[in-house]
Amino acid sequence: RKEVEQDPGPFNVPEGATVAFNCTYSNSASQSFFWYRQDCRKEPKLLMSVYSSGNEDGRFTAQLNRASQYISLLIRDSKLSDSATYLCVVGGQAGTALIFGKGTTLSVSS
């Protein structure tokens, strides 16, 4: 079983759509969880951290279910500029290496 698994997609959606990405991780001792965004093989950029209580940043909502070892990202009212690869990322203790999923590709069209 891979350490972090994501549906690779691609997800092709029209502008204004709501899209959800899912991710599972294998190490129950994981302590930190993130969604990163990567455009055209450029550097990954932190989109948001993910907490058990859930967190929202504008059109983006992230959820963590530790019992199921499951992480989600919801994007509402998709914009053309949301087209990118979304990386589910899991870490251990602070200061340790991050484990990346292979990413889910989103393409938003007009």
Added chain:
Amino acid sequence: NAGVMQNPRHLVRRRGQEARLRCSPMKGHSHVYWYRQLPEEGLKFMVYLQKENIIDESGMPKERFSAEFPKEGPSILRIQQVVRGDSAAYFCASSARPDSYEQYFGPGTRLTVT
């Protein structure tokens, strides 16, 4: 406020040559991580360094690869006798403190081995 800087951005080497990749962390950051992204693959951790110390090199290939982060100057990832399979994007990330969960990435060095 300069971010993480990496150079060169693109590097072409022939098989058997050496590649040196440099990373300057964000100002005030003293923890550096190197990751490799092979074509069509996710990022994979290679090594974690603090100034003058290698903290975790569990992701480094056993041969030909080495890394350092001297007291002065950038962190260096060195690949000796490169092979075609080393062609990849190499990303450096930095964090401010050992108890920081967040890592900030540089633009990467794209290594092509011909």
